[in-house]
Amino acid sequence: YNAAMAARDLVLAEHPEKKIFVLDSRATSGAMILLLRKAAELAEQGLPFEDLCAELQVCQKNTRLCFTLEHFDNLVNNGRMPPLAGTLLQTLGIRIVAEATAEGTIRVAKKARGEAHTARAIAQLMSDAKDCTGSHVIITHCQNPEGAERLRNAILDRLPVKAVEILPCRGLTSFYAMDKGLILSY
Structure with missing residues (x-):
């Protein structure tokens, strides 16, 4: 900036x-x-x-942004998560759903086990965050088109959005999302 x-x-x-x-x-x-x-x-x-x-x-x-990660190495390496927490979350198969705050910082909003529960948690987070009627949603994924499609279906089943577009991550977002990460903007 x-x-x-x-x-x-x-x-x-x-x-x-x-x-x-x-x-x-x-x-x-x-x-x-x-x-x-x-x-x-x-x-x-x-x-x-x-x-x-x-x-x-x-x-x-x-505009809102949230994301979910399957791997936490970059958060641990950048000092945003304690190493023990990263190892524990990954071992137990727990995914965090984090969101960007109005100030541009990150906060953990929900935790879920498995992609189906994570998709439902994200749809609920969206519903709680704002009225999504007629919203255009963009999901970017890092080598996870199946997870992105599952998330799209969960959103379309639960929210009155206009459209959900799926795109692959590029550049720096791929580095932070790591393999299987999903970033959602609405």
Whole structure:
């Protein structure tokens, strides 16, 4: 975010007539896709620049992100989880369902055993977080299309969403999601 702000300032120094807006998504993966699609939609509507920026800030505040991991090595290695907890969760087959907070930090929201229970827990978390009527949902997965499909079906069975799109993780999200990780944005 700071690098983006510095780049904006450099461009504005040379071209003060330009209008540049930097939005901190406080998220990754599908949440960024949802925000980019909203920006394109608003631009196509011909909204004035200031109104477009305000609408994107509202959209960012209402966009949610949660994820579930099968492996916890990166959380342990990055100091976000004690090694014993990571080993215990993995040995017992317990999956955590974590969500991004409004500040962009991570909190554990639920724990479940097995993919079916995890999918139901995520659908419940979504329902508790906001009214999902007509929402577009994006699931990104790291080498787990079956788990993503199971999650899509659980969401479609339980929530009045508009659509659920499944995409593979790319780049840095693959590193953090690790094998079998699922990231959900809505």
